[in-house]
Amino acid sequence: MIELQNIHKSYGALKVLQSVNLRVNRGEVIAIVGPSGAGKSTLLQLMGTLDKPDSGEIYFGGKSITRMSHSELAKFRNSQIGFVFQFHNLLPEFTALENVCIPAMIAGTRKNIAETVAVKLLDRLGLHSRLNHKPMELSGGEQQRVAIARALINQPDVVLADEPSGNLDSANAHDLHQLFFNLRDEFNQTFVIVTHNDVLANMADRKIQMQDGRIVNL
Numbered sequence: 001m002i003e004l005q006n007i008h009k010s011y012g013a014l015k016v017l018q019s020v021n022l023r024v025n026r027g028e029v030i031a032i033v034g035p036s037g038a039g040k041s042t043l044l045q046l047m048g049t050l051d052k053p054d055s056g057e058i059y060f061g062g063k064s065i066t067r068m069s070h071s072e073l074a075k076f077r078n079s080q081i082g083f084v085f086q087f088h089n090l091l092p093e094f095t096a097l098e099n100v101c102i103p104a105m106i107a108g109t110r111k112n113i114a115e116t117v118a119v120k121l122l123d124r125l126g127l128h129s130r131l132n133h134k135p136m137e138l139s140g141g142e143q144q145r146v147a148i149a150r151a152l153i154n155q156p157d158v159v160l161a162d163e164p165s166g167n168l169d170s171a172n173a174h175d176l177h178q179l180f181f182n183l184r185d186e187f188n189q190t191f192v193i194v195t196h197n198d199v200l201a202n203m204a205d206r207k208i209q210m211q212d213g214r215i216v217n218l
Contacts, residue, residue: 002024020213030208032195078154082159097132100150148176
């Protein structure tokens with residue numbers, strides 16, 4: 001579904017990614033692991049179209065996304081990719097329901113339809129009683145589940161997660177890890193997860209090891 005071919009990325013004199021080749025299949029849960037500074041988060045940003053490689057090609061469903069314009073990328077990103085970050089990135093002034101609805105509203109979905117889908121997602125994630133709570137009224141695990149619902153609302157082909165359990169205690173981290181696999185099994189979602197958590201990495205269908213900007217083990 002996603003294919004990276006000979007990807008290079010530098011920031012000034014710092015070579016962050018070098019000759020990276022990777023293929024992600026639909027329905028996989030892939031963990032990307034390695035020491036800090038290995039290039040994991042940069043690789044995820046390129047896959048998510050948040051940045052562009054200096055050279056190489058990224059294909060999504062056989063179509064190159066490295067040649068898209070900024071407006072094309074924004075539309076593609078909103079409809080095809082969901083993002084989950086370590087610190088949730090929820091907007092504090094909005095409720096859980098409103099936060100989840102935002103990507104759908106950006107995509108042009110009518111408010112009533114977006115809210116219907118958001119309620120179903122939040123209910124599926126065990127948050128039906130927390131719909132009208134703002135982020136500061138939610139636990140860390142609940143906030144991360146809201147972030148996952150937000151990532152899923154536009155039914156993206158792939159969810160990219162950067163250290164999603166890095167800010168959670170062990171119990172909430174375990175529940176979150178299992179949730180990824182339940183969602184994959186239920187909705188055939190594809191997950192690419194950057195993590196330092198060995199338990200999550202070992203649960204994945206594949207563990208991609210990175211070091212010094214290169215993939216050293218597929």
